[in-house]
Amino acid sequence: MEEKMFTSGGMERLQAMSDRQNVPYPRGDGKVKLVTADWLADHINDTDLRIVDVQPDVHDYIQEHIPGAVYLTEGILRVSNRGFPTSYSPTGCIQESFRRAGIEADSPVVVYTGKGAFSGRGEGLGQTMMAYSLAKYGHNMVYILDGGIDHWKSAGGELSQEFPDVEPSSFTAEPREEYAIRYDEFRRIKDNDDVVVLDARPAKVYEGQGPWRMRGHIPGAISLPWRSLMDDGNPALLKPNADLDIMLEEHGVDRTRTVICTCGTGREATNEFVLLKWLYLYPNVRLYEGSFTEWSAYPDNPVVEGPEPRAARAEAALPR
Known part of the structure; x- marks a missing residue:
């Protein structure tokens, strides 16, 4: 399979697919x-x-x-x-x-x-x-x-x-403080072009049905529910690498960018952090441990309802 069929990092994920047959997986000192x-x-x-x-x-x-x-x-x-x-x-x-x-x-x-x-x-x-x-x-x-x-x-x-x-x-x-990203740094860099923010919560929660006082998601965050990465019958079993590859490609999860994993309380995001940092060996992965619970604790922070990550971003970012 040729590199041109993939976004940057596709061949590395193909290598991960091969390496998964060798346990403990992956190789190296992770x-x-x-x-x-x-x-x-x-x-x-x-x-x-x-x-x-x-x-x-x-x-x-x-x-x-x-x-x-x-x-x-x-x-x-x-x-x-x-x-x-x-x-x-x-x-x-x-x-x-x-x-x-x-x-x-x-x-x-x-x-x-x-x-x-x-x-x-x-x-x-x-x-x-x-x-x-x-x-x-x-x-x-x-x-x-x-x-x-x-x-x-x-x-x-x-x-x-x-x-x-x-x-x-x-x-x-x-x-190891370098794994997590704190609120101030997250707020400062989350909209940078070389950053992608993932939201691991269920899609309906991402769109606005969660229990938080502000509903929806952090502007710009891309919905990638953690459960979609797991076997349909066993939520502790990862799907085959071929399926994971397709989902990561579709969501633009590019290893050349800093990937910030978020969710509701920092727990669901550990699933995607582990997958990307240690199993797929992405070079720049951070976990926003405070996640939406911390983000929504600040009343002036914008949020977006609905399925689109950036649809209301410009409007939500305007001073109030």
Whole structure:
């Protein structure tokens, strides 16, 4: 397939398609990689491997989990700060949580979630949220189980109700601030020609049906719902690379530009950040952790309703 059939970066994504057959994927020294159920079955007894279960309810974990997995709820990651509801928890609290889970910064950690067998809840985002947060706070070898526990079960993987004997680790949290983009910088650069802003929320929320006091989306943001990137039957399983390639091309997600991933609270956007930064190796990817919740907290910020990213941009940007 020739390069001229693609926007810039097409051949790199073709290489990613080929590399995905080799796990952990992709090759190289990226902080986050993808592994399969077969790979985990082959390595489940590795002495340095830690498996982290982030199913949506602790009762899901109690009822069934992958052998050796320790439960670590993603709820430890964020807490209200000065009234803002989705701030990251203090670094010391996150560090202690990772230590209690026996996580070492330079030993592989496999993260998975799924639709809870007890609660019936779970949409797959827990594993990208936890993977991003592990890397953000200094972990160097995070593996996401493609398809989560549901794919593990469909592949015949063993389940357990045993709780592992875990010794606390000496994990030291060292935040990598370069992953995130803060409000002031986001506001300053978001409309630059060399920047593309993605909105990972469902299309109906992007268009104006969300719960925020201001409805719609950030002017200029392109709607790319995170769920559209995932298997129809399993929201923790990425679609084949060929399908992902087409969607990225159609949305103009060009690796020559800075890509800023946004959503409602910074959680859905971790799915696209992980995909673009670590699996497709885009050189300039940022995550706006405050996302629409922070943007809409400023009453003077413009918003756009409807399906078009820029239809009302000029009008919305006018002084009021």
